[in-house]
Amino acid sequence: MSTDPQEGRGTAKIRIDKWLWQARFFKSRSLAAGVVSAGHVRVNGQRAAKTSAAVGPGDVLTFPQGGRIRVIRIGAIGVRRGPATEAQALYEDLEPGPPxxxxxxxxxxxxxxxxxxxxxxxxxxxxxxxxxx
Structure with a gap:
């Protein structure tokens, strides 16, 4: 018997606030949840209404961070909030270039x-x- 909670679901999904925290876009999960619940995060062009909204690989997120708008594509679901190099492997940055x-x-x-x-x-x-x- 497998201990993987994502196995058997077809496509792996995770809460949006948890993924933003694991990918190191926000210092705490509560900060990520605050941005989502304020309606500042879009998933595939649609506003995320709840912090419990499920996201998975292939979804495109648009959200403000540090005075700029980030556009990223989720590449993988993280298992933990690891080091920055591990977090950068979870997404692809779709912004045209540096500010x-x-x-x-x-x-x-x-x-x-x-x-x-x-x-x-x-x-x-x-x-x-x-x-x-």
Whole structure:
């Protein structure tokens, strides 16, 4: 008798929040569940309504992560949350390429002034917000 819980089901499936956590897209399973329950995750173009939605190999996920939108195809179901190299083998990244670099020049400061002024800080924050959009 086999101890594999996925055997005999035809196609292996796993909860979407658990898979996102195992593939190391989120630091905790509760963070992954929060993104799914807020309606920010799409499975094959359809919004995932519940954290218990089942996903399997071949499904395409679209979700926000760190100020950018990730588009990935599930390649395998993980057995555990292992090291990053093991997690990267679970999916294929479908994004066209790396994010475009920020074209604005860095703020010029005097040689003796290492810390930015309040005005410089506001400009830095504005540039960072524009880069995320």
């Amino acid at each position: 475009e670099p920020n074209d604005s020049p860095p703020i010029q400061r005097d040689e003796g002034n290492a810390r930015p002024t309040k005005r410089d800080r506001r400009k830095l924050d504005l540039d960072r917000r524009r880069a995320l959009e």
